[in-house]
Amino acid sequence: MRKFRLLVLILVLAAPGWPAVATAAEERFPAPEFETQYEIPTPAHPHPRQDFFEYLDIAVLLAALGLAAFFAIKKRSRLGLFSLTFFSILYFGFFRHGCICPVGALQNVIFSFSGDYLLPLGVILFFALPLLFALFFGRVFCASVCPLGALQEAVIYKPIRLPQPIKHVLGLIPYLYLGLAVLFASTGSGFVICRFDPFVGFYRLSATPFMLLLGLGLLLTGIFIARPYCRFFCPYGVLLGIFSFFAKKHLSITPKECIHCRLCENACPVDAINPPSPRLYKTSKAQQIKHFGIFLAFVPLILATSGFGFSRLTDVLARQDRMVSLAERIHQEETNVATGNTLDSDAFRQEQTRVEDLYRQAARIRHKFYIGLWVFGLFFGLVISLKIIVLMQRPGRTDYTPDRFHCISCGRCMEYCPVQSDGSVTET
Amino acid sequence: MNTLQLPEEKRQRLLPFYLLVRNLAVVSGCFSSAVFIILVLSFWQFNAADPINDPHLPKLIEQIQAGNNDPAFLDSVRAYDQLIRKAHFTALAFTRFGAYLLLGGISLFLLFLKLAFELHRQLPRPDKFTEPEENQAKTRVLQYVILGFSFMLVLSAFLLPYFFSAPWFMPAQKKQARPVVPLPAEATWRRNWPAFRGYHGLGIAPTQNPPLDWDANSNKNILWKTKIPKPGFNSPLVWEDRVFLSGADQESRTVFCFDAATGNLRWQKSTSAGSAITLPKVSEDTGLAAPTMATDGRFVSAIFATGELLTLSLQGEVQWEKKLPRPDNHYGHASSLITYQGILLVQYDSAQNAKLMAFDLQTGRKLWEKKRQVEISWTSPIIAPTAAGDQLILTATPLVVSYQPGTGKVLWQLEEVIGGEIGPSPAFDQDLLFFINQYSRLACVDVARQQIKWETDHNLSDIPSPVASQGYLIVPTSFGKITCYDGASGAVHWEHRFETGFHASPIICGDKVYALDTSGIMRIFKLERTFIGLANPRIAEACAATPAFVDQRIFIRGDNHLYCIGSRQP
Numbered sequence: 001m002r003k004f005r006l007l008v009l010i011l012v013l014a015a016p017g018w019p020a021v022a023t024a025a026e027e028r029f030p031a032p033e034f035e036t037q038y039e040i041p042t043p044a045h046p047h048p049r050q051d052f053f054e055y056l057d058i059a060v061l062l063a064a065l066g067l068a069a070f071f072a073i074k075k076r077s078r079l080g081l082f083s084l085t086f087f088s089i090l091y092f093g094f095f096r097h098g099c100i101c102p103v104g105a106l107q108n109v110i111f112s113f114s115g116d117y118l119l120p121l122g123v124i125l126f127f128a129l130p131l132l133f134a135l136f137f138g139r140v141f142c143a144s145v146c147p148l149g150a151l152q153e154a155v156i157y158k159p160i161r162l163p164q165p166i167k168h169v170l171g172l173i174p175y176l177y178l179g180l181a182v183l184f185a186s187t188g189s190g191f192v193i194c195r196f197d198p199f200v201g202f203y204r205l206s207a208t209p210f211m212l213l214l215g216l217g218l219l220l221t222g223i224f225i226a227r228p229y230c231r232f233f234c235p236y237g238v239l240l241g242i243f244s245f246f247a248k249k250h251l252s253i254t255p256k257e258c259i260h261c262r263l264c265e266n267a268c269p270v271d272a273i274n275p276p277s278p279r280l281y282k283t284s285k286a287q288q289i290k291h292f293g294i295f296l297a298f299v300p301l302i303l304a305t306s307g308f309g310f311s312r313l314t315d316v317l318a319r320q321d322r323m324v325s326l327a328e329r330i331h332q333e334e335t336n337v338a339t340g341n342t343l344d345s346d347a348f349r350q351e352q353t354r355v356e357d358l359y360r361q362a363a364r365i366r367h368k369f370y371i372g373l374w375v376f377g378l379f380f381g382l383v384i385s386l387k388i389i390v391l392m393q394r395p396g397r398t399d400y401t402p403d404r405f406h407c408i409s410c411g412r413c414m415e416y417c418p419v420q421s422d423g424s425v426t427e428t
Numbered sequence: 429m430n431t432l433q434l435p436e437e438k439r440q441r442l443l444p445f446y447l448l449v450r451n452l453a454v455v456s457g458c459f460s461s462a463v464f465i466i467l468v469l470s471f472w473q474f475n476a477a478d479p480i481n482d483p484h485l486p487k488l489i490e491q492i493q494a495g496n497n498d499p500a501f502l503d504s505v506r507a508y509d510q511l512i513r514k515a516h517f518t519a520l521a522f523t524r525f526g527a528y529l530l531l532g533g534i535s536l537f538l539l540f541l542k543l544a545f546e547l548h549r550q551l552p553r554p555d556k557f558t559e560p561e562e563n564q565a566k567t568r569v570l571q572y573v574i575l576g577f578s579f580m581l582v583l584s585a586f587l588l589p590y591f592f593s594a595p596w597f598m599p600a601q602k603k604q605a606r607p608v609v610p611l612p613a614e615a616t617w618r619r620n621w622p623a624f625r626g627y628h629g630l631g632i633a634p635t636q637n638p639p640l641d642w643d644a645n646s647n648k649n650i651l652w653k654t655k656i657p658k659p660g661f662n663s664p665l666v667w668e669d670r671v672f673l674s675g676a677d678q679e680s681r682t683v684f685c686f687d688a689a690t691g692n693l694r695w696q697k698s699t700s701a702g703s704a705i706t707l708p709k710v711s712e713d714t715g716l717a718a719p720t721m722a723t724d725g726r727f728v729s730a731i732f733a734t735g736e737l738l739t740l741s742l743q744g745e746v747q748w749e750k751k752l753p754r755p756d757n758h759y760g761h762a763s764s765l766i767t768y769q770g771i772l773l774v775q776y777d778s779a780q781n782a783k784l785m786a787f788d789l790q791t792g793r794k795l796w797e798k799k800r801q802v803e804i805s806w807t808s809p810i811i812a813p814t815a816a817g818d819q820l821i822l823t824a825t826p827l828v829v830s831y832q833p834g835t836g837k838v839l840w841q842l843e844e845v846i847g848g849e850i851g852p853s854p855a856f857d858q859d860l861l862f863f864i865n866q867y868s869r870l871a872c873v874d875v876a877r878q879q880i881k882w883e884t885d886h887n888l889s890d891i892p893s894p895v896a897s898q899g900y901l902i903v904p905t906s907f908g909k910i911t912c913y914d915g916a917s918g919a920v921h922w923e924h925r926f927e928t929g930f931h932a933s934p935i936i937c938g939d940k941v942y943a944l945d946t947s948g949i950m951r952i953f954k955l956e957r958t959f960i961g962l963a964n965p966r967i968a969e970a971c972a973a974t975p976a977f978v979d980q981r982i983f984i985r986g987d988n989h990l991y992c993i994g995s996r997q998p
Contacts, residue, residue, distance in 0.1 A: 079546075082546075089535075117706060118706055154542065155538075164566070164570055165569060165570060168573060168574055169573060169577045172577065172578065172581075176581075260557040261554070261557070262552075262554035262556075262557055263552055263554060265552070265554055266552060267552075275560060278559070278560045278561050278562045279559065280561075280562070282562050282564060283562075306578070306582050309581075309582035309583065309585045309586045310582065310585050312586050312588070313585050313588060315593050315596050316588060316592070316593045319593075328597045331597045331598065332597070353700070354746070359598055366596070377582075377585075380578070384574060384575065388571050388574060391567055391571050391574075392571075416551065416552070
C-alpha cells in the first residue's frame with residue numbers, strides 16, 4: 001500500500017504540470033530567411049467567447065450551485081457532491097479554462113467602480129450567484145463548483161489537523177490577499193488574483209515555471225493539509241464565509257439530534273467542526289465584560305497602527321503599477337540615472353505625451369495607493385479586533401456543529417454521523 | 429484514535445466494487461506511469477536534438493548570402509530546412525498528445541483511487557464524550573498569537589520601505605500658490621466670442637455689419653477655409669487672434685486652436701485618457717463632441733460626452749483635467765460650457781445625479797456643486813443681465829431655474845413649466861426670459877416678478893435656440909419655419925418658411941438676423957416687424973454648429989471645414 005501511495009504521489013504531482021511544460025516549448029519557429037512565394041498569414045486575434053457560451057456558462061453555474069445545495073442540504077449525499085466536483089473540474093476547469101471564475105470576478109466588480117469599465121452580465125452573475133447561494137445554503141460553491149477548490153478536493157488523501165495557533169495565523173492571509181486584490185483593482189493597477197492564480201495554468205495547459213511550482217506545491221501540501229489555497233489564500237472565500245455565516249439553511253452534521261458519539265470530531269478535513277462549548281466557565285461574567293471593555297478601548301489604537309503601518313507601503317506597492325514604473329523609468333532616463341531606453345520608454349516617447357502629464361498621472365496613482373493602503377490597514381485592524389472579540393465569546397454550543405464561516409459544505413462529516421433522518425442510530 | 433471497520437455485511441457487499449475500482453486504479457496508474465516515462469524520455473531526446481537551434485542551417489544560409497545561388501544547393505537547403513521544421517513540430521505534436529493522454533490517465537486514476545478510498549473507508553473509534561472544560565490559557569495563547577503576528581506584520585510594513593525601497597523618484601512638490609492671472613477687461617470680453625452663442629450665451633453679436641455676401645464656389649469673401657481634423661457639432665469660439673473648437677472620435681478627444689488670420693492649426697491637445705476609456709453610446713447627430721467650449725480670455729475649457737473636462741491655456745498647455753462621472757445620456761452629453769468672472773460653469777443634467785458644477789478656471793478646484801431635480805437635458809446655460817444683477821439661467825424638464833452665477837444660490841425657480849427632451853437654450857431681453865421646447869410650450873417670464881407673462885404652443889423648436897433683442901423674439905425651427913414675436917406681448921409679427929430647416933441658432937447683428945440652415949445657406953433678414961430678406965449666401969457643405977461673429981468676420985463650422993468669412997481688403 002505504501003508503494004501504491006508513493007505512485008499516487010508521483011503521478012498527482014507530475015500530471016498537471018506536464019502539459020504546461022510541454023506547451024511552454026518554443027512554437028514560434030523563425031520564418032525562412034530566404035524568399036519564397038509563400039505568404040505568411042497574418043495572425044488573427046482570437047474572437048471573444050460567443051454570447052451563447054456566456055449564457056450557457058451562467059446556466060451551468062446556476063444548475064451546479066443548485067445541485068450542490070440539493071446534495072448538501074436536502075439529499076445529504078457526499079457522493080453527489082463528489083461527482084459534481086469532477087464535473088466542475090471538467091467544465092469550469094478544462095472546458096472554460098477556469099475563466100472567468102467568481103474568485104477573479106471580484107476584481108472586475110471592484111474595477112467597474114472606476115467608471116471606465118462596463119461590467120458584463122456574465123461577470124456580475126459569476127460574482128453574485130455563489131454569494132447568493134452562500135447566503136441561503138452556505139458555501140456550496142466551495143463544496144463542488146469552484147474549479148480551484150475541486151482540483152484540491154481531488155488530492156485530499158491524508159488530511160491532518162493544524163495546531164490552532166498556526167491555523168489562526170494562516171487564516172489571516174485571505175484578508176490580506178483580499179485587501180491587496182481590492183487595492184490593485186481599484187487603482188487600475190492589475191488583477192493580482194488572476195496573475196497569481198496557481199491552478200488556472202493546469203486548466204489552460206500553460207503556465208510560467210513559478211506559477212507551475214506554486215500550483216504543484218499547493219497540491220502537494222493539499223494531500224496533507226486539505227484545501228490550502230481555499231483556507232489560507234482565497235480572498236473570495238472571505239466573502240463567502242461572511243455570507244455563509246448568515247445562511248438561512250446550512251449543511252448540518254446530523255439530520256436530527258446530536259448523540260455526542262464523537263464520530264465526526266475529526267471528520268472535517270478543513271477543521272471546521274465546532275465542538276460543544278463548556279457549560280461552566282471559571283471566569284465570571286463580570287470579569288469577561290471587563291476584559292471585553294479593556295480590549296474595546298484598544299481597538300482604535302489597533303486600527304490606527306495598522307492603517308499607518310500599511311500606508312508606509314505606498315511607494316513599494318505603487319511601483320507595481322505599470323504607469324508608475326514607466327514614469328520612474330522615464331525620470332531615471334531624463335536625469336541620467338539610467339542609461340539607454342527600454343521598449344516601454346521608447347513607446348512612450350513615440351506617443352508624444354508630455355512627461356509632466358505622465359508624472360502627474362503617476363503621482364495620482366500613488367495618492368490612490370496611499371488612501372487605499374490606509375483603508376486596507378484599517379480593514380485589517382478591524383479583522384484582527386473582530387477575531388479577538390470572537391475568541392472572547394462564550395458561544396453556548398451543546399452539539400457538534402459546522403463552523404459556518406469556514407465550513408466548505410463538502411459533506412464528509414455527514415457520512416460519519418450514525419443518526420438517520422428518521423432519528424434512528426445505525427450500529428457501526 | 430482507534431478506528432473501526434465498516435459493518436461486515438456492508439463490507440462484503442461493497443467488496444466486489446472495491447476490488448474493481450482498485451484494479452482499475454492500478455491499471456490507469458500503470459498506464460499513466462508508462463505515458464509519463466515515455467514523455468520524459470521523448471522530452472529528453474527532443475531537447476538533446478534541439479532542431480530549432482540546429483547549427484548547420486545558419487552556416488548554409490551564410491553560404492547563400494555569400495553568393496552561392498546554385499539551384500541544386502538552394503533546393504537541398506530548403507529540403508533540410510523543411511526536415512528540421514518537421515522534426516520540431518512532430519515532436520511538439522507528440523508531446524502535446526502525450527500530455528493529454530497523461531492528463532486523461534491521471535484523471536481516471538484519481539477517480540478510481542478516490543472511489544477505492546471511499547469504499548474502503550475506516551470509521552474512527554472515539555473515546556467516550558466528556559463534558560468540555562474552559563481552557564482559558566489556550567484561548568489567551570490564540571489571542572496573543574493573532575495579535576503578535578499582526579503586530580509583526582504591521583511592523584514589517586512600517587520598516588520595509590527603509591530597507592528595501594528606493595525613495596520616491598519624484599521629490600514631493602510643495603504646492604506653490606500660482607500667480608493669479610488677471611481677467612481681461614469687460615470691453616475685451618464683449619468684442620470676442622467666448623462661449624456658445626457669444627458673450628453670456630445670448631446670441632447677440634458684437635459686430636454690427638458682418639458681410640452679407642459670400643460664395644464658397646467662387647471663394648468670394650471666403651478669407652480662408654481649413655480642414656477640421658476630428659468630427660464634432662460644437663461651435664467655434666473666437667478670442668483675439670485664435671479660434672477654438674473641439675473634435676472627438678474613439679481614439680482621442682481633442683481641442684484645436686486655429687490662427688484667426690490664416691486658418692492655420694496653431695496647436696491641438698487631447699485628453700490624457702486617449703483610447704483607454706470606455707466610450708458612451710451616443711447618437712450620430714450628437715456625437716462625442718457636441719458641447720461648445722468656453723473661454724474667459726485666460727484659459728479655454730472643453731467637455732466631451734465621455735465626461736472628460738479639459739482646461740488649457742491659450743497656448744495649449746494643460747492647466748487641469750478632470751474625469752467627471754460618465755454622463756448617463758442616451759443621445760450624448762451636449763450642454764455647452766460657460767464662464768463667469770473666472771468660474772467655469774458646467775450644466776451636467778445626466779439621468780443619474782444631475783447637477784450644476786462650478787470650477788475655478790485657473791486651478792480646477794471645485795467651488796460648489798448644486799444638485800438638480802431634473803431629467804436629462806441638452807440645453808446650455810445663459811447669463812442674463814437682469815435689472816437685479818447677473819443671473820445664470822438653466823432649463824431642463826420640469827424646471828426653469830435662476831442661480832447666482834458666483835455662488836450657485838438658487839434665486840428663483842419655476843416648477844412644472846416645461847417638459848420633454850429639451851434641446852433649445854433660453855433667450856433673454858429687457859428682463860424677459862424666453863424658454864421653449866417642442867411638444868411643450870414657448871413661454872415668456874417676467875424675471876422681476878418671476879411669473880409667466882405669455883405662452884404659446886405655435887411653431888415650437890426642438891433643436892435651435894431662440895434669440896431676443898430690441899423687443900423682438902426670433903424663434904427658428906428644425907423644419908424651416910422662423911417666427912418673429914413681439915417679446916413683451918407674444919403677438920406674432922411675422923412667420924416665414926424656408927426650404928431647409930435649422931440646427932444652428934440664429935445670431936442678431938445690430939438690426940439684422942443671421943440664421944444658418946442645415947444645408948449651409950445663411951438666411952439674413954432684417955430684425956423688423958415685417959419679414960425683409962436681405963441675402964442667402966452659402967458655403968458648400970452641411971452645417972449644424974452656430975457660427976461666431978467677431979470684428980466684421982464670421983466663423984462657420986461646416987461638417988468638415990472651418991470657414992472664415994469677411995470682406996477682402998481692396
